[in-house]
Amino acid sequence: MATYLAFLRAINLGPTRKFPKDDIRRAVESVGFTGVETHIASGNVRFDTRMRSRAKIERTLEEAFAADRGFAVPTISYSAAEFADLAAVAAALNAQHPGLARHYVYLLKDAPSPALAREVEGTSSAKGDMVVRGRAAHALLRPGYQDGKVDPLGAATLLEPATNRNLAVVTTVAAKWC
Structure with a gap:
């Protein structure tokens, strides 16, 4: 069994996209995943599975969520080891940039091409920097x-499909589940 973390996008925003933690847990268990836990109400879930294909895991979860909720729930997943590495990079970047007001981490389905990574990093401005890793x-x-603005650097639309979490959630989830 391998441990994975999944991050759901655009849930619990407004009256029509509600997806309570207990319902998320039930939906994940309904497709055979075990050891299911959630963290806060923004769509962070940990589970164990025999599946090894990230694409298959995401597709399985997205189908289960759509069947349960009646709307699409884009889902980004990482193995526990991948997410631990991501959190370590996030902490190092944060330490290298003292005095930040906020540090958001956009979690991506796939690594962007080198050209797209340059375009995303090119949105950096006096407001802040975008760094792709x-x-x-x-x-x-x-x-x-x-x-x-929700996306003051204008990079979010370049990163679709993605979801974001702040540094505190990333490091807390990594410490708790990785």
Whole structure:
């Protein structure tokens, strides 16, 4: 059995995309995954599976979630070892950029091509830097970045499909499950 972590996108936002933690757990268990746990209500789930194909795991979960909820739930998964490495990179980047106001980690289904990674990193500005490392892109936002935009650097649309978590969630989940 291998341990995986899955991150659900765009749930519990508004009245029509509700997906409570207990329902997530039930849906994950319904497809045969075991040892299922969730962390906070933003769609972070840990499970054990005999499956080894990340694409098959994501497809299986997305089908189960759509059947349960009646709407698509894009899902990004990592093995526990992959996520531990991602969290270590995030912590190192954070340490290399003292004084950040926020550090968001965009979790990606696939690593971007070199050209796309350069384009994403090219959205860096006085507001902050975008740094791509494997299947993650880091928004390192400086104080004063908030201008009412969810994506002040304009990189999110380049990264689809993706979901993001702040550094605190990434490091907490890694410490808890990896």
